[in-house]
Amino acid sequence: MIVVIISVAGAFRxxxxxxxxxxxxxxxxxxxxQQSDSSLEWLTDDCQLHGFHWRAxxxxxxxxxxxxxxxxxxxxxxxxxxxxxxxxxxxxxxxNSTYQQCMTVFAxxxxxxxxxxxxxxxxxQEDALQHLSLFVEYGRMAMEQPHNFGKPFQQLVFCVRxxxxxxxxxxxxxxxxxxxxxxxxxxPEQPEEIKAVRELLRExxxxxxxxxxxxxxxxxxxxxxxxGHVKDLRPLFREELKKMVPNLLGPxxxxxxxxxxxxxxxxxxxxxxxxxxxxxDGETLPQPQSILNANAKLICIEAAxxxxxxxxxxxxxxxxxxxxxxxxxLLEAHIKHGITALNIYDKCPKIGSKEVRSLLLxxxxxxxxxxxxxxxxxxxxxxxTGCASAMLACGDSVFL
Ligand code: GDP
Ligand code: MG
Numbered sequence: 001m002i003v004v005i006i007s008v009a010g011a012f013r014x015x016x017x018x019x020x021x022x023x024x025x026x027x028x029x030x031x032x033x034q035q036s037d038s039s040l041e042w043l044t045d046d047c048q049l050h051g052f053h054w055r056a057x058x059x060x061x062x063x064x065x066x067x068x069x070x071x072x073x074x075x076x077x078x079x080x081x082x083x084x085x086x087x088x089x090x091x092x093x094x095x096n097s098t099y100q101q102c103m104t105v106f107a108x109x110x111x112x113x114x115x116x117x118x119x120x121x122x123x124x125q126e127d128a129l130q131h132l133s134l135f136v137e138y139g140r141m142a143m144e145q146p147h148n149f150g151k152p153f154q155q156l157v158f159c160v161r162x163x164x165x166x167x168x169x170x171x172x173x174x175x176x177x178x179x180x181x182x183x184x185x186x187x188p189e190q191p192e193e194i195k196a197v198r199e200l201l202r203e204x205x206x207x208x209x210x211x212x213x214x215x216x217x218x219x220x221x222x223x224x225x226x227x228g229h230v231k232d233l234r235p236l237f238r239e240e241l242k243k244m245v246p247n248l249l250g251p252x253x254x255x256x257x258x259x260x261x262x263x264x265x266x267x268x269x270x271x272x273x274x275x276x277x278x279x280x281d282g283e284t285l286p287q288p289q290s291i292l293n294a295n296a297k298l299i300c301i302e303a304a305x306x307x308x309x310x311x312x313x314x315x316x317x318x319x320x321x322x323x324x325x326x327x328x329x330l331l332e333a334h335i336k337h338g339i340t341a342l343n344i345y346d347k348c349p350k351i352g353s354k355e356v357r358s359l360l361l362x363x364x365x366x367x368x369x370x371x372x373x374x375x376x377x378x379x380x381x382x383x384x385t386g387c388a389s390a391m392l393a394c395g396d397s398v399f400l
Contacts, residue, residue, distance in 0.1 A: 001266045002080060002256045003071070006249065007087040007109040008159075010119030015161055017052040018220070019119065020068075020088055021228070024051040026245045027072040027084055034075050034251075043242060049228035052088050065089050065109055071266070077252045083266055084254065087113060104280045107134055111276055111291060112269075114257040115155040115248065121162055124183045124210075128158075129197045136197050138288035139204025145292070147349035149261035153205045157248065163212040171240050173247060176210030211244050213237065260299050260349070272298060289353070296352025300360035303348030307341040308367050314340060315375050324382035334372050341368060 006023065008016045022043070029042040051068070071083035089109045110116045120128050135153055142152040158180060169175035184198045202208055217234030220226045230238065247253060256263040259272055279294035314337030319325060345364055350357070 001071075001083045002263050003266055003269050004074075004082045004084045004115075004254045005087060005113040005257050005269075006084065006115050006117070007089060007113035008117045008119055009089045009106050009109050011121075014119055014121050015216075016119045017088055018049075019117075019159070020052045020086055021049040022241055022245055023086055023249060024068065024072075025049060026249055027074065027086075030074060030249075030251070031072055043230055043238060045231050047230045049230065052086075065105060074249075074251060074254060076254055082254055082256060084249070103131065103134070106131055107291075108276055108280060110135065110153065110156075112257070112273060113154075114255045115157060116153075117157045117159050117248075119159050119161065122160065122164060124158055124160065124180070126194060129183075129194050132156075132201060133193050133197050134288065135204055136200045138291050139200065141288045141292055142295075142351070143204070145351040147351055149349070151204055151206045154258060155207045155209070155255055156201075156205045157208075158210040159244075160210065160212050162215045166214070169212055171212050171214050171236070172243055173209065173211055176212045179212060180208070180210035211240075213240055213244070260295055271301070293352045293356050296356045297360070299348050299351065300345075300357055303345050304360050304364040304367075307344040307364055308371070310344055311337045311341040311368055312371060315371065319375055319379060322382060324379055327376075330375065330379055334375070338368055 008020055010016055025047065026042050030040055032038075033040040052066075066088040068086040068088075071085050074082050074084050076082050087109060089105050118128065139152050142148060158176070160176070160179070163169070163171065163175075166175075169179045184201065186195050186198045190198070214236045215221065215234065216237040217232065219232040220234075220237075226232060257269070258264065259268075264272060275294045275298055276291070279290040315333060318333035318337070319330065341364070342361075345361060
């Protein structure tokens, strides 16, 4: 099953969890309409939003990275089934966590998601661009590798809430595109680092979009008064959401998560999460090199797995049958299939540090040697069963 991961990140108390509930409302209704072959209805007058916890006030509610408890199955336009996962992140860069921890959560959620929705209020400030400099640094490094898989990051969507400058930029995607073009313009006074982000961000993300959303209405924004009833939303806000959400999550627009040039399955995703999380120790700012090494490790793990499977298949073929083979023949088969396996491993795309590759090569060699011991034991067992069947054969002839 192919995975799509939608993440929403940004400062706390800016309506991220609230936005995710519209995503849930859309995706569950889309799923229902696909299953029953009926037309899609969502965000109707009588609908009440629920799902991710949103709340007014200043106390932080979401800590770390949260995944919605189940994937929502959506049939893509090509007929493939996608498992869509929604991700809510810690209030990034809030006043309660260290800057480094926030950076880690933001970087990790961007790396593991197919779409990162960067939620900001009113404007895209310089510091929001500053937080993206890690991706520019990493992007540059990834593209300089002997093997590069194209753009290292997938989709980045700025979602500007409570946008006020409506005279200059219309709400929605079109206004957002013009607004973002303006923000990403460079001038000589800007600090070098932020200038690089402006110039290079588009090089390293496959797609960058921006949506401008109006204020949702006083019932939503006022403390405690909103209970999730859609009819309490400001109509203009509701209209814009009805356009934005299908644009991001509709069957035509869902983007499977891609790691190292390949789509990711649910099973592999768990391993990917673990590797990426391990490469950020949580206390220090994630280094581009550690992300690259996590990627390199994932490639090597997969190549080593393929190599080992290939070795075992070859050995199974060579040792097939009930007759025991000589130790010499067994070792010849081991050398032949062992060399093929090492060649498979050696052909994997080369990125990151050499240490990662040689560590996993050592592990592959150990695994293959362990497998050889297993084949030796199996072969030895044939001596016994071979004798037993020979005796049986003799016995048969005696009794006949
Ligand atoms: P999070 O911390 O970013 O996840 O924010 P929440 O989703 O918990 O929302 C915080 C508060 O902002 C809640 O009271 C929401 O009702 C309110 N809210 C949600 N969306 C918006 C918006 O677009 N504009 C304004 N002004 N308030 C919003
Ligand atoms: Mg939240």
